[in-house]
Amino acid sequence: MRRNKQKEREHLFDRPQNVKKFLRLLYAICAALVLADLVYLRHVTHTWETLFGFYAVYGFVACAILVLAAKEMRKILMRREDYYDLDD
């Protein structure tokens, strides 16, 4: 089961440049999606939606808040793995 370094072939994300390529692709898609807002005619129903890049900003901010808030929650909520086992 353990890794055999000599024998094993190299995998996709073993090379740092592949990870970089992957990230660049992500950045490019994000940029294209925001720019797309300028190109096509949008059929929106709500005023918030008309703001430029509303969904993009909302998605980014929502996730950042989610993760950072969850990280803070750990300070209050996190206990040892066997926390309940002592009582059960």
Place this chain on the structure above:
Amino acid sequence: MIWTTELQPFVPFYVGALLIVLTRGYVRLAVLLLVPVLGGLQLLGVEPGTYWELRFLDYTLTPYRVDRLSLLFGYLFHIAAFLGVLFSLHVRDARQHVAALLYAGSALGAVFAGDLITLFVFWELLAITSVFLIWARGTERAWRAGMRYLVIQVLSGVLLLSGVLIRYHDTGDLGFEYLGLDGLAAWLIFIAFGIKCAFPLLHNWLTDAYPEATPTGAVFLSSFTTKLAVYALARAFPGTELLIYIGAVMTCFPIFYAVIENDLRRVLAYSMINQIGFMVTGIGIGTALAINGAVAHAFNEVIFKGLLFMSMGAVLHMTGRINGSDLGGLYKTMPITTGLCIVGACSISAFPLFSGFVSKSLIMVAALEQGYDWVWLALLFASAGVFHHAGIKIPFFAFFAHDAGIRVKEPPLNMLLAMAIAAVLCVFIGSYPWLLYDLLPFVVTKSPYDATHVIAQLQLLFFSALAFAWLKLSGLYPPELRSVNLDAEWMYRWLGPRAVRAFVGVVGPIDTGLRQAVRRRLRAVADVLWRYHGPHGVLARTWPTGSMVLWVAVLLGMYLVLYYL
């Protein structure tokens, strides 16, 4: 002929469970696979209508009632049962197969129940049969988690029965139809449904028990109980405004827990509450579009959440580990499982062309159309969040992230096949939703695929991914840690036992003292009684019969004298 439309859908599953006990080897495998296939084919020939009514004591029961809503869930539960059976085909433990078939059968029995008594019976059977899928894990933790699960599930049934009996007393009506949130009976039934539906604060049985089930058991568990509760709510409480807010809370709070949870199946359990939240919101909005969205999302969720539970079950089965902190780098030796897991992740995240998109967007549009702006924003937040914790976190920490050095093969063929079928269904429904739309309770007219929706959704998702990349690269992302996170269950797993112990500590001595005092008094009284009435007591001596006769004669004489006076 028995093989007619009169045959209730749960019967083949119960008979199948019996046959499992009687058969061995390949025959048993054939029985397992044939039950959901033949049952499903038979159901395809069933038209809406009432098929069976009977009188039991004073009640008129309708154990088999078919309409569009129950048919849709009937089809869904057959698909789920087939996927689950195929996924668990390698399991040698017959108890698990029996429990799984009985569990799926009970879910079908409840879906086609036309009255509340029948619903109650299957509601409880669902609890009792499913707990064996948890206990089959064979660990002390699983045993205790299963016990807690069973207590809470049975409590839900007891509340349901109380509500039903009060309702019968008040109205004389036992029909499982629209109830509406009015009066004590309806509230009891509502809370009973709410427990099974994992309403906030009533939700911990799900996150507690499902991750402790066997790798295959969790797949079954994720398919039936909560979706049956969604069905029950859609039938009895559509358009109840309270559900909109309950649903919105359900979509938002679990995702915080999912981000910091280490056990990846528990992450899925939290994300399940999040997905059910969308359905509950849809039922609360109650318009044709919203109900369609809720029901369609339940349909899709069973398949994509099943797929995700299958992929994590496969990981657990092959590696024996399930914590994000212990996994990573599995894409190198499990590329097919990785790919199938990513399909599930795309579906739950509602990527265009995947199944989640075609159902969730119905609910989002309905929320916006009815003017629930803030609810819509909450749902949007949850949509970004679900991509984050289920769409990215699950595949990332299991298959990519840091290389944990685990080199295991792909799971057995039956597992791969079950995952592949689920993945095909996810993509098929996502790309061509009309087959599903035609089954929905109301007519769907608009395609979810217009440029505005697609691009908006893609923006939301890709920028969520961007946020993940940024947080990960900058080191702000919280690491996976072996830990327990406090949730509402703290009340009954920590506070409850301590409160009881403290209570016993204070009241115990008082109680003992009181008992002793009372016992002393009683003993004193007994001593007095003994002295006078005991074998040697003055008043207990036996008297000759003659004296008795004498006294009777005296009494009669006195009576005579009094009479003459």
